[in-house]
Amino acid sequence: MDRSLHPRSRRVAPLAAVAAAALLAAGCSSSSGGKRAEEEGADVSAGKANTPRMTVAMVTHAAPGDTFWDTIRKGAQAAAAKDNIKLVYSSDPNAGNQANLVQNAIDQKVDGIAVTLAKASAMKDVVAKARHAGIPVVGFNAGVDDWKKQGLLEYFGQDETVAGEAFGKRLNDLGAKHDICVIQEQGHVALEARCAGVKQAFKGKTDILYVNGTDMPSVKSTITAKLKQDSSIDYVATLGAPFALTAVQSVSDAGSKAKVGTFDLNKDLVSAVKAGDIQFAVDQQPYLQGYLSVDALWLEKNNGNFSGGGEAPVLTGPAFVDKTNVDTIAKFAAKGTR
Template sequence: MVRSYLPRSRRIAPALAAAVAAALLVAGCSSSGGEKAEDAKNDVSAGQADTPRMTVAMITHAAPGDTFWDTIRKGAEAAAAKDNVKLIYSSDPSGSNQANLVQNAIDQKVDGIAVTLAKPDAMKNVVAKAKAAGIPVVGFNGGVDDWKEQGLLEYFGQDEYVAGKAFGRKLNDAGVKHDICVIMEQGHVALEARCKGVKEGFEGKTDVLYVNGTDMPSVQSTITAKLQQDSSIDQVVTLGAPFALTAVKSIADAGSKAKLATFDLNKDLVGAIQDGDIEFAVDQQPYLQGYLSVDAIWLYKTNGNYSGGGEAPVLTGPAFVDKTNIDTIAKFAAKGTR
């Protein structure tokens, strides 16, 4: 974990996250998004909150088939089950379509909205409409540099630039000379910040490679072609677990000796780290992001509580996962919570 060079407000944020998470173990079960409570319990075991039923909309920029978001949704459903919340989950990778989903939530007069700001300019106006309608809005996962400007109540996630710099320094320690940073969605502020951080933290050469993240065969062939074109590349950096697993195939196809590391984690990636196919991953704890986002709205509506005082984001990462700690993480990943 890298914290020493953060301003004071950001250094205290992880402690805030831990305090909030500890306070939330009052647990329970309920229906969430129309699904049975059993699908959302995730180790919460006490009673459902004895508070009026409320509805929370969670809108993300998830692309179809990206399993990262299953973990976020699982955390959100667990919080909804505990808090007697009806969760309405929807997603779209298009900024304009995501804004339309927020507008739909406003029209439904939900009690709160949790939203990602991967494309902040596309979301600005509709977030303002939600606030004007008296609906509290919290941000998570994407938008750490924009949530305050847009007036969101709280933010839960990882500072992607900080995580990227830490990643770059880890490459220095490994003796890497030339990496490619693979971005699967051009213009996505969090992904761009990751690669910017890697480039600035790394002492060698970084090339940014854009791929079409909605077409995995194309991702594989594009990475393969880049490795075949430039044999000096000794490190591949991917920004999501499914893309890392695809890049394993690309490296083999290219006959390359490049190493591979990634941002984000899932249970399939755990095995790849254990087998040595992937060196390490940065875990931003998506389950925690989903859980805290829903629970934050419940806390605000119930008690007027909000984390960070409206000034500091609550950081959920970066945490590095490699062979030294993967066996501990594996048992949680098997449950879909890491």
């Protein structure tokens, strides 16, 4: 994995030692159904904590069918199994509904909450209620510019602007001249920041293309139409693995010579990189985000620990995956942890 990237100094925080523990934990099975499910840690697990049972709520903005969140959930489950935690996972892409899920967690008097801040303003009041109730809250994945403002203990994820800039610089290195940056949810702060970063660093032309991420046939047709309309487009930048794989189909349907690069991974995406259908991916290590978020709440409760000194986020990316290192990543992706 390419570790040569050095995000802006104001963003840098060393990964806590607890990150190493992720390698020792194994994912546990979970129940499913609807937007909410309880995840029970395994009865027997190597190195399982003997601390009192905790309940942690993880509330995300995940859209149905987005496999990216399966990886985050696996990381959270692994930490829960190790730490003797009952994990209650729920999600809703609608910001108001997500806020209601956080309120439900407060009403249940959970011991900690891990939350994403994709629409930070909509979460502000309910996060404040959690803090007022004495429930520690950590952020992850989305909200790197808002977690401190809202008084969260810690944040685990990547700086999306830095990741976008790294993507743009990679396009420069590859000699690209004109890209489209495909945003699957308009107004999502992390996604908007990625494309803004690409546009800032890329020396060529960047067009922003909004698509409906919950309707993949529409995503495919919208990208195809754009490529047919403008033959000068030589790169498609997508912001998630499923959209990258769809973009490959769009390139073919449009008879375009454009190449595809993306943010985020899944098993099929790794295979596409190996095959040369996708040139590279920016990995933010979602398994690590899920794992550290849950483990951080256990550490805070049992030892008063918090990472980053409460001042800086714990960065889990960006790192590039391409043909030079994809074989190493593939063995982890096969287990669903990358």
